Amino acid sequence: MNAMLPFPNISPEIFTISLFGMDFALRWYALAYIAGILIGWRLVVMTIKTPRLWPNNTPIMTPAQIEDLLTWVILGVILGGRLGYVLFYQPSYYLQNPLEILYIWQGGMAFHGGLVGVIVAGLLYTGRSNIYKLSAADAMALGVPAGLLLGRIANFINAELWGRPTDLPWGVAFPTQAAQYCPDVIGLCARHPSQLYEAALEGFVLGALLLWLAWRRNAYKTPGVIAGTFFAGYGLARFAVEFVRQPDAQFISVGNPLGLAFQINGYGITMGQTLSLPMIALGVLLILRARRSAGA
Known part of the structure; x- marks a missing residue:
């Protein structure tokens, strides 16, 4: 048997309260x-309270406006x-x-x-409040x-959104029946912990980069740089992780074992990669636009 990591015994529910014959649970996801x-x-409010970070040393919003925007978000x-x-992902089922x-x-x-929902909410709020949209996007x-x-x-x-089967020593044996369905594997099936890959890349690395740009490189003074870096950074991270992430079951078939959403002659991309490409393009465009504006 290949080396693998056992799945930690952590319940998805932090605690459950029974009231009036019904169970109410607080889950880790919530x-x-x-x-x-x-x-x-709180991170955004901290930047709003630091005027030197913003163009002309003037924050684009007040803490009260950030709270209002939070409701929309x-x-x-x-x-x-x-x-x-x-x-x-499941249009036919929900139809x-x-x-x-x-x-x-x-x-x-x-x-x-x-993300689309947040963008729409941000556009609506900044439009009605007369707030510069690119700086709001950075925030x-x-x-x-x-x-x-x-x-x-x-x-x-x-134990959801796990990766493809792997024989790497940090593969995880997720306990669900779906995760253990690996026709080509004898015994326990270890999979890439793709959720943790994404947590590291999309969360920690990207977050640290954005904080560095905002606090050390004065990137807020060039509207669009931080938003562009986020879009491009997330898109690249998600595109890369998709190579080892198990696609949704509805995309997998006998003729398409890799679950590619679009393919030609056996080569193609997953739905996650398809949706990430516009993010990468938008991020690059925002960064280029910001640099041109700064050099004008």
Whole structure:
């Protein structure tokens, strides 16, 4: 048997309370969302309270406006994330079961959909409040990686979104029946802990880079640089991890064992990679635009 790591015995539920014959549970995934939003909010407020970071040493928003924007962002995350999952990953199922679109407690959120929801929410709020959109995007981007880091760790605890089978010594034997379905493997099936790869790249590394740009390189003074770095950085990280991440079951078939969403002659890309390409392009465009504006 190849060396592998056992899955840690951590319950997805932190605690459960029974009231009036019903069970109410606090799950790690919900806590990750809450903690990620709070940490991101406080990071942005810290920059708002540091005028020297901003163009003309003048923050673009007040702490009160950040709180108002946070409400819009939360709605964008929930609505966009759910609708993104429905449209990108299981449209045929939800067309047949439209009421289940509302069952968000059963899981099924897409990051790319949530990102679109946040962008729409940000555009609406900054438009009605007359706030410079690129600087607002920079502020919002700084707060996202903390949520990504915690969210991916919660995915790992939930034993979901695991990677492809591997014989590397840090492969993890996830306990679910779906994770252990590996026709070519005898005995326990170890898989890439792709959730932790994403937590490291999208959360820790990208977050540290954005903080360094904001606090050490005065990147807020060049609107668009931090937002562009976030889009390009996340897109590149997700594109890379997709090579070892198990695709959603609906994309896998006898003729398409790799679960490629688009392919020609056996070569192609997954749905996650497909959705990451526009992010990379947008990020590069924002960075180039910001540099041209700074040099004008």
